[in-house]
Amino acid sequence: MKPLRKIQAALVAIAVAVAVAGAAVINTESGGQPEKLTIAAEFTDASPLVVGNDVKIKGVTVGEVADMGVRDAKAIVTLKIDGMALPLHKDARATVRPVSLLGERYVDLERGTASAPLLNDGDVLPVAQTGQATDLDQVLNTIDEPTGQSLAALVTMLGQGMQGNGANARASIKALASSMRDTDGLIKILGQQNQLLTDLVDNVQPVASALAADNGKTLDGLVDSSRQVLDVTANNQQGLDASLAELPSTLAAARDTLAELTGTAKATTPVLAGMRPTTENLSAISDELRKFSESADPALTSAKPVLERAEQLMDAARPVVEELRKAGPGLRGTVAGAKPLTVQLTDNIENVLNFFRFWAMSTNGWDGLSHYFRGQAIIHPEEITGLLPSLTGTPPPPTTPGADKPPASSPLPELPDSVGSSGLLDPKSLVAPDGGVTGLNERQESGVLDFLLGGS
Template identity: 90%
Template sequence: MKPSRKIQAALVTAAVAVAVTGAAITNTKSGAQPEKLTIAAEFADASPLVVGNDVKVKGVTVGEVADMDIRDAKAIVTLKIDGAALPLHKDARATVRPVSLLGERYVDLDRGTASAPLLNDGHVLPVAQTGQATDLDQVLNTIDDPTGQSLAALVTMLGQGMQGNGANAQASIKALASSMRDTDGLVKILGQQNQLLADVVDNVQPVASALAADGGKTLGDLVDSSRQVLDVTAKNQQGLDATLAELPSTLAAARDTLSELAGTAKSTTPVLEGMRPATDDLTAISDELRKFSESADPALTSAKPVLERAEKLMDAARPVVEELRKAGPALRGTAAGANPLTAQLTGNIENVLNFFRFWAMSTNGWDGLSHYFRGQAIIHPEEITGLLPSLTGTPPPPAIPGSGKPPASSPLPGLPGPLGSSGLLDQNSLTAPDGGVTGLNERQESGVLNFLLGGS
């Protein structure tokens, strides 16, 4: 039968009182606790505790349940604990246990480990550090009719088996007492080594999983390999014995070698001492290198934007380079064909430049209609005299009819030959009667200029 909520609250209060009392004992590590201690304990279910229930440590009453309350769906049990239960540590545990089959309960308090900090007055044990023992009625409630009948049959058979064998059972229990004590000690040791055992299990578990893979084939292979190694070892037992027999002499030789090595080390000591000044210089050199690296840091830092810009330019130039690379063979042939032309132009560069200059001068003029072209013609005096009237203004003599000869041209007055002494027309010899320097009169000069320059 389940107790009321009030009784549950009382039980929770009793558990808190027990925990508080246990926290009053002195701990040499964390300092002293007060003579009495009041703590609280959180229970998921504190029934059927009531206010006034005892708080015990290892079966000794050390306090009582002072109060019970409900907070955040948890039973808060206040425990008042005497100094006899101290010291209490922060890893203490509170468990609700039955006093008897009649339903009365008490709070069993475990003081915790000595290495943990001490509890302070008013400390609250969390739900993880509280619990409740299983009641007989809970056990009976889990047994259904078939299970109960089977349990009754088991008890009946045990009773029949024990009938008349009480003395034998007593002797067996006495004989097993020492073994049970040893077993109890072993269980306590294992309980203290829970963490170590858990670590061993955690470390063994991957190995066991790997060996159990493939239906145990890996483990079978390992066993087969081990058996083969043992077989080979058994077959070579004599060789192993001989090796072990030679081992002392080998160790003696190794000892002699180590002795010689010690002498070599002593001889090496002066050499190392002589190298010490050089090592001192290495310190100075390393300092200089460090200063150089520190000086180079700003330059390297400022070079980063330049390198990034150069990288962008190289990325932009990559397509152009690819196109030039594709056009490389054609450009090579074109360059080879243009090489003679460039060589000739280089050797005659002055005449080429004069051509462009004179061409520009000849075509840069214009009149009212359009641009016109200026030209320079070098004409031999005989050609001029053959085309133009006489320089003296007299017409040439007429041709003789029927002779087939053209009219004779009038020679230039004062001209010793077809050309002057310099190969050009002599100005004095070509002077016209009207004083013109060309040897032509004004009308003739106008006609020549209009013909050469395209004027009107």
């Protein structure tokens, strides 16, 4: 029982020290909250808390438990807080702790972080922000009789070992002071990284659960695979050593290659700069191609029936082509024989076409009876006048071919008197002053013939 009394005395001393330290650092600023604040806290288990128990911040009493109730299987504890405890923030925490080993309890309240919003009158702290400290009797209840006896023996041996060694223990504690400060800094760092550690545990938990889901068979398989990889690596140790030995030369060759690539890249830079104007137009070209493809889609869609019809025509033309192929040798000889005629017609095509054109113009007229033939003859006036018989019955002298003008007229013989008045006209009246028998001069006769014959 003596060790237990020592533990109780130590706990009481620690509680007093914490109360004194907390009283020195209480923040009395309200932060814009009312002078007094009433909030509620949800607990999964609030026993043995009772109405009237104190509410403390860092060991200093700042309020009391005003009411207790149950709602939705949760203990609802109403806390009345004095203004000296303010400000309180939304992430404040409330923990039920023992005042002493006698069993009395109080609510230990933490203000929360300064960056969080302030608590308002009537707000509720959820279960995630409340808790209950573990009592010493709960710890002692977990220790069975053999463990208690072993613990008592350990405390006895420690007491015997410390007997007469107080100075040495004090020197050891003094020497460990710096280590304890470092440990305190480590604990503070771990406290700051508590969320990171929590996230790490949360991320590791699914992996651990997956490995433990089939009683470790997956982990066993992973270990076996790792062992096989290590065995293969050990068996190929010489090959790995050789590869590592060749690695420096490989790296040197790679360095040279990279140097050459650097020169190539520098030479490529002007080429790429020259290609830039072309590449800038690629966007516009792609847009034009897209528009063209969109326009071509209906045409390609409608081309299918045309292609099917063309295929049918090709199938129908296949027999004709086969017949033409059979007649090919004969046609080749015929074409060879017709080639000279074709060449002559091609060289004289204008005259050939004129022949057909003039023949069509000669036969395309018609009158009341039928078509008539239209011809053109070029005749000189002297040819007509030379063919006319003279009044005396003597044919006119022949004209000289190629002469432009008729020969000079000779004096006409005198007509007999018997002819004078027997005709319709007096023959003498038919003789023109220049000797023409038509009574017209040469120019007048030429104009009459041109009018009748259509000459020029």
